[in-house]
Structures are given as structure tokens and as C-alpha cells.
Amino acid sequence: MKQSTLFTKTQKESPADEVSKNAELLIKAGFINKEMAGVYSYLPLGLRVMKKITGIIRDEMNAIGGQEIVMTALQDQALWEKTDRWDDKKVDIWFKTKLKSGSEIGLGWSHEEPLVAIMKNFISSYRDLPTAVYQFQTKFRNETRAKSGIMRCREFVMKDLYSFSRNEAEHEAFYEKAKEAYKNIFKRAGIGHLTYLTFASGGIFSKYSHEFQTVTAAGEDTIYIDEEKGIAVNHEVLTDEVLAQIGTSREKLVEQTAVEVGNIFTLSDRFSKPLGLKFKDENGEEKNVFMGCYGIGPGRLMGTIVETLSDDKGMIWPESVAPFRVHLLALGEDADARDEAEKLYTQLQAQGIEVLFDDRTAVSAGEKFADADLIGIPWRVVISPRSLKDGGVEVKKRTEEKGSVIKIEDFIASLK
């Protein structure tokens, strides 16, 4: 894409009303727009990152047999009353509204209830199990505080997968697969080295749930990391009994601030029982379906990448989620250098390499460099009369201080 046609522009000033680094950088670089506290639109560069992230997650969910659907925001009161999650005293993050008829309806903040209602149409026998269903869908949560940029929103896309099994053993087998899929996601998104499988409270359904916690000062959680084992413990379950069970001890643990980028949870019959999701087993005996749920917020993941991988000049996107792979900068008004840049742009596009081409005229080299650093595309490639005189293009990785001039053909070959 040519940057001269991109409708967004970078801003020099930081937004006055943001305290979080992720929102500050993303707004300055034109990736997102704040509609109100905790409510952000995704502009072209931001949406490109979101699509890369959701692509990775979809891939991993499909790999463990997840089937994709999309449920709705509008939620029926009667359904949620059956699980005792309608009352605002029980769940304090509901947004509620009314149909013309006067009936109160809610905006979904999670989707166990409607999915169980759907599955009742399709699950009746052990032959229908196990199965797993997921969606990317917009959740609404009436948060009291929303000051963490895109890491805690009142409206946000969530990937929520739900598993349906015959019994606990079958559930455990899927749960372990999901755990690995989640590890793959954070690794592929470039924050695997900062992200720990963390033992957390399991509620009434299970001994533990598992969070994936990424170490960052922007987080809201405190975790205790056993670096040797590569696991962590959430402060809420930090007891000697728990530490013994998972084979670690207090002296091995290091306290860190972290953000929960994913959560997997055993639900057992918490929802299948009150909503009547049953199946007949091999002996014709009726049983409750055994469930699990598995959540990731792609926006929170994007915000976490910004928080952890930026520097004082701007963002640093891993190639896997970058809005473009190459940022091509044409410097100066020299016609030959401009022609070479246009040619390289065409060549890269022909090879399917995503490139943002800073073809803007009347913008100084300094401004172009500053924009490139702020936007954070992995490879910066400069064409100027000087680079051509030196034999090609100046190639610099966003993570490196200095670039080097290489032949244009060598640069293209290096990207393959």
C-alpha cells in the first residue's frame, strides 16, 4: 500500500487522555481511535494486525478440532436466569437494554449459556462427543475502570472456545491439547518468551484453572515464576499446599507483574446441568456433558505486544503480526531514485510480500524515519540517490540500530 493514499497519519502529540502506553503508541501511529474510555475503533494498520493475530489463533483452534461459529451480542434474560447469571448483583458487568416490547435483554459478556442452548439441538448421544466450538465475537463488559488502553475494554473481540466431552478423562485430554495450542499462539505472536502457564484458582469446578500470563509492568496481576520449570503461580493460589502439588517451592519463585493474555478453565457440569445438556452413554444412561472453556482476547494480545516489544521510538512488531512486512521509504525528489522505489514496490507486491511504501513527497527524511520507527514494521528499506550510489538499498531491521546497503536483488532474495 502507498502511504500517500493511507487515510491515517501519525500524530506528534500524545493523546491527552490516555495513561497506558499501548493506547498512546497505537493512537499516535494511527492504528486505533478512542471512541470513549475502553472503546476503540481499529483503523487500517490496527485492523491488519488484528487480522494477523486472529489468523494465528484460528489456525491453532482449527488444529485441535475447533469448529468456528459466530453467536450474538443480544442475550435472552430467561436463559441466563437458569444459570443464575442474569441478576446484576451476581454479575456486575452487564450492559442491558430493552426491546420495543419492553422485554429486557442483555449484551453478552460471555457465551456459555447461548452455546449450551445451541448444543442441546445437536448433542444427544455419546456418538456426538467429544466436540469443540469457538468464535471470534464482540463482548460487552460494563467495566467500572477502563484505563489500560486496548488491554481492558468495555467492547472487545474475544476468541472463546468451548469443549464438550463425555467425562473428565476425555475433557482432560482435550484440555492438554488446548494448553499446547495456547502456548503455540503466544510463541507465534512473538511473546512466548515472556508468557508463563500460570496456576490459578479453579473455582468450584476444578482444583485449578490455567492462565497464560505475560510479564509486563502494564499488567494487573501478580504472579510467582519458577523459571526453571517455566511455570508460574497466581498470587491467589500461593499456598504451600499448592506449591507442593505442582512441585516447586517459595525460594525458587520470583514475583512479577503480569497480564493475563489467555485463560483455560474446566467447567464440568456448571452449565450443562442447569441448562439440561445431556447425552446417553454406551449403556443408555443419561449424563451431563462435561465442559471446558478457553478464552483469548486478540486486542489484549495486541496491546501486550505493544507494551512488551516497543522502545522509546515506537512499536516493534514481530513479523507474524506486523501490519506489513516491509516499510519501503523513498527519500528525496530525485526522479531516478523515485523510479527505482516504484519498481521495487511493484516487484515486492508481485511476490506477495506485504509492503507499505512511503511515497510521500514534501515529507522530510527525518519525518519518514520517525514514522517508520513509530509504526514499527520489521524491515525498513530506504531508497535514495545515496543508497543507489552505494549500490542498492539501505536495509535495517526495526530491532537494530544500524542498517547496511545491499543490492536490490539480494534484498528481494533474502525475503523469500
Next chain:
Amino acid sequence: MKQSTLFTKTQKESPADEVSKNAELLIKAGFINKEMAGVYSYLPLGLRVMKKITGIIRDEMNAIGGQEIVMTALQDQALWEKTDRWDDKKVDIWFKTKLKSGSEIGLGWSHEEPLVAIMKNFISSYRDLPTAVYQFQTKFRNETRAKSGIMRCREFVMKDLYSFSRNEAEHEAFYEKAKEAYKNIFKRAGIGHLTYLTFASGGIFSKYSHEFQTVTAAGEDTIYIDEEKGIAVNHEVLTDEVLAQIGTSREKLVEQTAVEVGNIFTLSDRFSKPLGLKFKDENGEEKNVFMGCYGIGPGRLMGTIVETLSDDKGMIWPESVAPFRVHLLALGEDADARDEAEKLYTQLQAQGIEVLFDDRTAVSAGEKFADADLIGIPWRVVISPRSLKDGGVEVKKRTEEKGSVIKIEDFIASLK
């Protein structure tokens, strides 16, 4: 995908509470689930169709230079008051809710206001124009009646594009391009032959708007078609003056019931003026940006395809939007025939051909045929001991009564 693993199943009974054919067929075939009147979840087969449809629309919007973003459902009261569209007496389809602070917020039913607010950050000069921005985003409309299945919903995805031009002439040039893009969309989605560019009321901003109306008894509009010219007139603007202007006359017109599958609209300064979206022209003079808007509901388009292209056995998907291209049916329990079917399934997948493989055991041939007709995948391919004895697979198009047996290699070759 193997049908034995698909979590949805077809239903024999029609849903009791649906009066529309599209919802009836889509629910029976397991494409969608009704959450409440006018609110539907998309299950795996339905979501596959939706992705094909949105893919076609995205393609055509990108081709005319549209830049994709995603705005939010939650809407700020103050912004909509500036255009006098907040008051329920002025706009009677708002869903409204409240933040914890008590502030009232709305659920977006259209997005002119928030997009103009965004564009104010980026448009200041004639050099920033023209530009066009679109999204696929969930709209909420508090409809009094919602009895048309997925053709009129209280919650639905809409593609809305907005154009920003320096003046009316520049706007008109883009408007004509958008008109062609819309024609391409309906053609590619398989309902081009039933869809007419229709002159409709332009409101106060323009002489006409243009609707794309598809002829179907399920529609809510009455249009008058000039078949020779390939255009139509909405009953609301059917006057002798209008007919003269567009070069037709009453005797050439045929009355039809139709559904509006798209709408393109000149907005002029209806929103840029009250919200202050201005630019400086070449002479440094400040002017209001000239806008247009362009809407399509992919769900309504999907519903319209079902309404117009089904028969008494079920749905008939055009290849461009079908959930799968091939429905492969293995009949009988014969091991050799089963092996051949598995082999063909693997071969088709290796070639990137999307195939739903009915590998279910203990399901009769009759049931499999009935399901295939209901689901409506374009190519039905049967492998059975008999077809193998006859030399291959029995291939039948969904639109044809009879199939014919051809060699497996020939069938694969025919799909390339």
C-alpha cells in the same frame, strides 16, 4: 470436512416459530440458530457462506480504493446530538444502555457520526481527498417487527462504506465506480440476473438514491422494472417527471415485489457540516467535505440467495458462496467403496477443493441424498459399490435432476 465430525445436524421438522423461507431452510440445514426474533447465530455451514459473501464484497470495495477499518457498537450521546439523530423521537430504532457512571450510550445502527469524528483527525487539506473507508461491523436496530429471517434483523453485520470528496463532481465519479462494484457483487454472488439498479428517493441531499433490488416474493418493497433498460423505479418515486428524467414510461414498466439488497446514497454535507469535517482547497478556502454512503447487509444477501435460488428440496448455493464446492457421499458399508471415498476425499483436499465428505455410517442412502439436497452444495458426488462397478463416481449438479457416472480422474480434472 468430514460430516461425521460436523457438530450440526439437519432437522426433519421445520422450526415452529419461523414464517420466512430463508430462516426455515437455514435452520433445518443447521446453518443458523435463532436466539430471539431477528437475532441469529451463524453455525459452521452458515459462517462459511458468510465468509464467502464478505470476501466478495471486500474484494470489490478494495478494488475501488476502500480502506478497511472496524468501528464500535457503543456510541456516544454527545456526538449523535450534533446531527440530531440521538433522540428516540427522531430515530426510533435505537437500543440504548448505560455506563456504570450513569451516562446513556447507544448501540450503533449506522456509523456516519463516529466515522466523521475519526476523519476529522486526518482530513484537513484537499491533498487528503478523495478517500473511502469501509467496515464489516455489527449493527443493532430495535425493529418492531422481525419476521423475515436473516433478511431483517435486530443484530446483523453490515458492510458500510463512506466516501469523502472535495466536491460533487469528484463524488459523482466515485459514486459511479461504487455502482459498478455493487453490480459486480450481486453478479458474483449469483443473483445478478434478478437484481435491478433502482431509482429511489434521495431525501434532501440528492435527487435520487440508488437501491439494488432483487425480485423475490419475500421482499418488502414494490418496484417497477424496465426490463429493456435493466433498471427499476421504487414506487416511492414513481411519477411522470421521474420517468421522463430516467428515460422510461409507465407502459414499459412491470410491477414486482423485491428486497433491497444494497443502497448507495449521496450525503453531501449532511454530516460533515454539523460535525465540522472541513478541508482547505487549493486556494486556502475552507469547505465542507462532500460525502456518500454505500451499504450492503451480507446476511440479507445470504437470505435473498436462499429465497430466490432454492427449490422444494432445499437450498441451491452458487459455487461462489457455497459452504463447500463438493458434497462427497459414501453409500453403503462396503470396505472397498469406503476406501475409494476416503482416497478421493484426500485427493480433493490436497488440490484445495473444499469438500464436505458424508462419511457417516448407519445413515441410509435416502437420508444422505435428502441432506445433500437440503444443504445445497453445487456438486454431489456419490461413491458406492454400484458407482464403482459402473466405472467411477456418480456426479450430479444440485440444479440438475439426473447425474452420470464418470471416472474418478475425469471428475477431478473437471474441477480444475
